[in-house]
Amino acid sequence: MIDLPDSAYIHIPFCRRRCFYCDFPISVIGNKTEPSQYSPIETYVEWLVQEIALTPNLGKSLKTVFFGGGTPSLLPVKELSRILETLEKKFGFSQGAEISLEIDPGTFTTEKLRSYQRLGVNRVSLGAQAFQDEILQTCGRSHSVEDIWQAVKSLEEVGFANFSLDLISGLPYQSLQQWEESLLEAIKINPKHLSCYDLVLEAVTPFGKRYQAGEFPLPTDDHSAQMYRLAQEKLTQAGYQHYEISNYALNGYQCQHNRVYWENRSYYAFGMGAASYLQGSRYNRPRTRVDYYEYVAGLKNTQDQARSSLNTEQDYLLETLMLGLRLSEGVSLSLLSYRFGEEIVSRLFSLLLPYQDQGWVIISDEKVCLSDPEGFLFSNVVLTSIFEKFM
Ligand code: SF4
Known part of the structure; x- marks a missing residue:
């Protein structure tokens, strides 16, 4: 059975700061939000579009595109436009293609969101994580609860109907009541989709160095299980379908891109640290910018997608x-x-x-x-x- 890819993941590896639980391949760029200060992003996009252009088109137009990160909402509009144009030229988009982009509170304006929408972005995923300032600060998040509400207001003003909200449970010092409060605030916002992830302690992160799983200030295993059951109860009562271990959606709003992963189907991926899955092989890209740029330069010379591992x-x-x-x-x-x-x-x-x-x-x-x-x-x-x- 030949499984030709019709999905693409694009990694945008820039964040204003690194959250204390995150081990993703990213570059921290602080508060450089003026167009004149965008140079690391411009250079990155330059290499990214080259990678897309050098990748063989295996024959199908794209049904889903997912901009993940990092913080893709730090992308200036013209850079997003450039990436989308390159993808369209290379693969084409199917009618009604799902084009998703992760956004973080405090990193976009209403006008920027509107421009993204004009470019074809039709689904966004807002990284709220919690509705208590003290928890956001403990996690090293770069936004406040007020920023979340401002982001939701912008989404409403632009009329972005298809949006998802991300929450995290099992955070340090997070009580069951605070988790319930976050769930209820999220339900009040009425997103079409909700992702509820349980904190994963990664050894290399500040949290991984500071805390032990199951020990205070992290919740015990029982406490974490209660949080999971509470999310299931509250969200299904509110009409969400629990369609995947950590994901809930109103009818017709499951994330089509992520379904490709769960169904173990092929997909392209582009950018630093991104992994594609094509014809039974995984291709892992380097996790630093310098190495990634070298990798793309190598593609130019050899057309050879190295670093693959063939699945048995x-x-x-x-x-x-x-x-x-x-x-x-x-x-x-x-x-x-x-x-x-x-x-x-x-x-x-x-x-x-x-x-x-x-x-x-x-x-x-x-x-x-x-x-x-x-x-x-x-x-x-x-x-x-x-x-x-x-x-
Ligand atoms: S915003 Fe997301 S990608 Fe960036 S540091 Fe925080 S968790 Fe990691």
Whole structure:
């Protein structure tokens, strides 16, 4: 089965400061918001569009484009325009293509948002994270709660109907009441989509060096589980469909781009630190600007996309399960049988039976999926045992 990409991820690696939990490949540029101070971004975009231009078009026009970061809303309008023009020229856009862009409070004006919209951006994702100034400060976020409300006002003024809001649970000193307050404020705003991520402690970050998972001021495991269940309860009551472990959407507003990842389908990716997935291989780009520029210069000379790792059949099976089980609809058993054979499906079946008895896994004639919220909550346990068995 040939899986040709029709999605592209674009990494915009600039932030005003680094949040204390973040290990993403980014460059900190402070408060350089005047056009005359945009030079690192202009230079980066220059290399980025070269990378796009040098990449072979595998045949399909783009159905989804996702600008992630970093903070893509630091992009000046003319730079965003340049990237979109290059993508259009190279691949073309399908009718009604979803073009998403991550935005952070305090990094854009109403006018800038309107210009983004005119360029074709039709979905934005606002990184609110929490609705308490003390928590935002503890996390090293560069915005306040007031900035969130200002951002929401701009979204309303521009008429950006399709927008998502990001929240994080399990933050230091965050109480269950504060988490509930953040959820209720988010519901009041009525975004079409909500992402609720649990804090992941990365060793290289200030949080990773300062705190131990499960120990004060981080919540205990039980406390984190309560936060997860509370989000599921409040958001589903408010009419959101819990369509993926960490994502909720009103009917018709699931993120089409992220579904490509969860369905383990091919996609292009461009920019520093970005990883594409094409014809069974992952291509990882360098995580610093200097190395990335060298990489693009190398592409010019050799047309060779190095740094790939070819997936084996077993990798492909594990990825299909691990990503697919994140979705509420789970993984199709007939698709698994067709792709990997009956024997694999019966092995999987016997492995999952104890979790079915526990109520975490639901197995029907057509599919296997995790229950909501308990199966989602203990997905790591289920996925780890699948991983161990199949490795
Ligand atoms: S804004 Fe996002 S990408 Fe930038 S430092 Fe914070 S978490 Fe990382």
